[in-house]
Amino acid sequence: MTALALFSSCIIVAVLMSGCFGVKAPSLSGSAPPSVFVDYQRIGGIAGVNDRVVIFDNGIAVISGRMVNTEITLNQTELEQIGNLFSESKFSTLEGNYTSRRGGADLMQYRIGYHGKTVVTEDTATPPALQPIIEEMNRILIRGSNARQPVSPLPAITP
Numbered sequence: 001m002t003a004l005a006l007f008s009s010c011i012i013v014a015v016l017m018s019g020c021f022g023v024k025a026p027s028l029s030g031s032a033p034p035s036v037f038v039d040y041q042r043i044g045g046i047a048g049v050n051d052r053v054v055i056f057d058n059g060i061a062v063i064s065g066r067m068v069n070t071e072i073t074l075n076q077t078e079l080e081q082i083g084n085l086f087s088e089s090k091f092s093t094l095e096g097n098y099t100s101r102r103g104g105a106d107l108m109q110y111r112i113g114y115h116g117k118t119v120v121t122e123d124t125a126t127p128p129a130l131q132p133i134i135e136e137m138n139r140i141l142i143r144g145s146n147a148r149q150p151v152s153p154l155p156a157i158t159p
Contacts, residue, residue: 036054037056037083039055042137045107051063051068057079072140089132091115096118097120099121109122112134112137
């Protein structure tokens with residue numbers, strides 16, 4: 001009986017210690033998650049547009065709207081060109097709000113976020129410095145629409 005107790009004890013000790021030797025816990029990646037580089041939204045117009053582009057610093061651009069919901073990748077050169085547009089516009093010195101007192105049902109409103117600052121403007125009140133940024137963001141929206149994954153209001157029917 002003593003031999004059986006000793007053998008059982010050895011098996012129990014071996015099982016308990018088997019998780020302690022030769023196994024290293026996986027290390028977490030040292031890289032930080034991507035951060036938002038540009039957040040652009042255009043809203044309004046006669047068609048009731050509500051499009052958004054969120055560009056991350058790793059080049060991934062998430063594009064969403066009524067008819068599109070997709071992701072595209074921008075290369076490093078494109079990211080640098082976008083950064084240059086913001087530098088040339090002196091975006092950090094712009095006011096936060098450029099909207100018209102008149103308003104209008106067919107006006108497009110734009111919300112542009114870059115490096116923690118957000119500027120809101122609309123068609124009749126857009127400062128010239130913002131125009132190249134708006135044009136570039138609209139170009140990216142079109143590019144995403146051309147590569148789109150259509151958003152269907154109905155589920156797909158499979159036979």
